[in-house]
């Protein structure tokens with residue numbers, strides 16, 4: 134493992150939990166245009182005084198420069214007038230989330246810890262993780278949608294971190310911009326040929342369907358053919374089973390769906406994925422059957438974490454196959470990735486093979502997900518940042534100091 138500690142760019146950055154006693158005036162940082170939807174770009178340019186009749190054209194130009202060419206400075210935008218470039222530079226930045234650390238696994242997986250700019254007076258900036266997984270002929274970027282998670286799946290490290298806040302759409306897109314920057318993955322055209330990041334999965338920190346508006350806007354930016362240009366079929370959103378939002382996800386994003394199933398009986402799923410108590414398996418499966426756009430060509434992925442002695446018996450494999458009847462499905466068996474403090478263990482390899490064989494015979498191919506980046510804690514369910522929510526007491530202390 135090599136760890137490249139990119140010394141915090143801003144040496145004076147306030148500590149995350151900096152409950153500072155003395156009153157300090159807080160000036161919000163200049164807003165960044167990077168990662169914004171075209172509608173938000175138009176709004177920002179309008180507020181900066183760009184004439185109404187130019188808004189559409191200017192936002193298209195900026196979208197192209199920033200999201201297709203990777204411009205990080207207004208000075209590079211050669212088809213934008215000098216005056217406008219100066220105005221933009223005065224009011225805005227093209228800043229991406231700040232890279233705190235970059236780790237590279239022996240298998241080529243990369244993980245970035247990113248610092249997001251403060252979202253308000255009492256927010257000192259939150260941290261999230263993003264993982265890039267290179268594979269033969271493709272590269273997948275695993276993005277986070279929340280800092281922490283409100284849910285508490287018992288086998289997931291993120292679930293032990295309290296929910297801090299939702300990410301904005303720009304902060305979600307920002308994770309892809311950082312990856313492209315660091316991988317040198319900007320190309321001249323919108324073509325996907327030769328790109329390193331070819332797929333996006335919302336499988337990092339957080340439950341994407343509890344932040345659907347931002348996820349939808351982020352997908353709009355990522356899928357824009359004149360911008361980042363990643364097809365919607367290459368974007369997968371994974372949910373623990375927020376049933377009431379699944380239809381909207383399909384209708385408004387056209388993204389591929391993945392379901393964190395992990396158990397075939399409600400009594401066990403209630404423990405592993407507690408949202409099951411609200412939306413049990415039958416309800417979840419019904420929402421899958423009616424997911425907009427699902428077909429044999431566009432199957433729903435069912436994720437199933439292999440936990441030793443918990444959910445890995447041959448009977449459960451057969452029940453899984455039975456459960457998925459009538460649903461256009463793929464199965465992804467995920468060997469459990471351990472993290473400090475967990476009581477769960479990964480199933481033995483023979484057990485995983487036996488389970489996989491039953492699923493395979495029922496017509497589901499190649500289902501075991503190879504763990505990637507375990508040496509840098511970048512594998513599924515290992516992500517967690519140190520960001521904590523300010524406790525009520527700390528918030529009151531801060532307010533009193535003003």
Ligand code: SAH
Pocket residue numbers: 286288289290335336337338339340341371372373392393394436438467468469470471472513514515
């Ligand atoms: N919140 C969403 C997306 C993030 S988790 C969801 O739950 O679907 C991405 C996948 O990793 C989920 O299937 C999750 O259940 C799985 N996972 C969580 N912890 C894991 C661990 N320790 N080992 C293997 N997979 C894990």
Ligand code: SF4
Pocket residue numbers: 282283284285286289290291292293337338339340373393
């Ligand atoms: Fe949240 Fe997904 Fe982890 Fe469950 S598995 S705690 S929903 S991130």
